[in-house]
Amino acid sequence: MLEGKKILLGVCGSIASYKSAILTRLLVKAGADVKVIMTQDATHFVTPLTFSTLSKNPVFSTYYKPESGEWNNHVELALWADFMLIAPITANTLAKVANGICDNLLAAVYLSAKCPVFFAPAMDLDMWIHPAVQRNVSLLESYGNKQIKPSYGELASGLVGEGRMAEPEEIVAFLQNQFSLKLPLKGKKVLITAGPTYESIDPVRFIGNHSSGKMGFALAEELARNGASVTLVSGPSAQILHTPSIRRIDVSSAEEMYHAVHQEFADADIMIMNAAVADYRPKLVASEKIKKNPSEFAIELVKTRDILSSLGEIKRDDQILVGFALETNNEEEHALAKLKKKNLDFIVLNSLKDEGAGFQGDTNKITIIDRSLQKETFPLKSKEEVAKDIVRKLAEHLS
Structure with missing residues (x-):
């Protein structure tokens, strides 16, 4: 506090x-x-x-x-x-x-x-x-x-x-x-994911993405500052939490994140799926390091389980489910499709085409769209300020 x-x-x-x-x-x-x-x-x-x-x-x-x-x-x-x-x-x-x-x-x-x-x-x-x-x-x-x-x-x-x-x-x-007593999220339990997932190829190599976890960690801190009881499920990330009350669960793969989130979801009032979860994983994981002898090498991939969709299928009417969409083309069209298909209450959209937005950086530019298709677009801000905008939107919805 x-x-x-x-x-x-x-x-x-x-x-x-x-x-x-x-x-x-x-x-x-x-x-x-x-x-x-x-x-x-x-x-x-x-x-x-x-x-x-x-x-x-x-x-x-x-x-x-x-x-x-x-x-x-x-x-x-x-x-x-x-x-x-x-x-x-x-x-x-x-x-x-x-x-x-x-x-x-x-x-x-x-x-x-x-x-x-x-x-x-x-x-x-x-x-x-x-x-x-x-x-x-x-x-x-x-x-x-x-x-x-x-x-x-x-x-x-x-x-x-x-x-x-x-x-x-x-x-x-x-x-x-x-x-x-004056905090808008006092008494609310929030489950949030952050960071990338790593999908192992062998004991040394993995398939991953460029997510740093900065946005998810900034959100977790801001939620806690607004009175929420926060559980953060994080993929591999170098980010550090500064609020002792935040409960952190570390995972590596999409499958581990799936199980961790489903174990916690029933108790959550709000679920924010911010993590950049891999869509595919290697079908087979080698038990030993793969040598680089062949001139060409192919990996057969299979789909990971869609965590956000699975939560949308089981969420109760009294739960709020928030998804993120990072797009490179037809941004709003894809975001709206995701909002409807996955039974979300809000979707937070950003584009890799926006300078200063996306992975690794300290800034972001977002548009928040709710299930009634009302949208609010924000200018480029620090991820800490973006977190404040998202939390304010949640607080307004709850009030």
């Missing part, structure tokens, strides 16, 4: 600020881009160098750098963020931001923020229960900010009670839950 999110983490002067270092590490590990803003008091507890090292970004604590005169633009920082998190937020900073007092960079960024803001209080028991503090918490919440409530336990003073900042793992889980 946090993959690719741009997060401003505000850190205030509290003993709990050591937890913010752990929190930074967890957010970065979850795929977020984190920039840290510290109050001056916070720098006495944990050094800016610690946060800079963990976040891999500069740390901000003042309006400008005296040695260079460079200005830390609070408006730009606020506009950069997808959301802001202040953890820990002390009684002092609570009072400032709740009442619009702007005497440090963190408060200035908060007052400039148009993004969602979360805050995790940390203070001693008696401070936490004071009516003034509770009033400020209520004020912050009334502005639309969300509190990550403190927990009960031993405090720095030696007292036991409420006031401990939530643990870093709890904060990450809270954020993930907040964003997952």
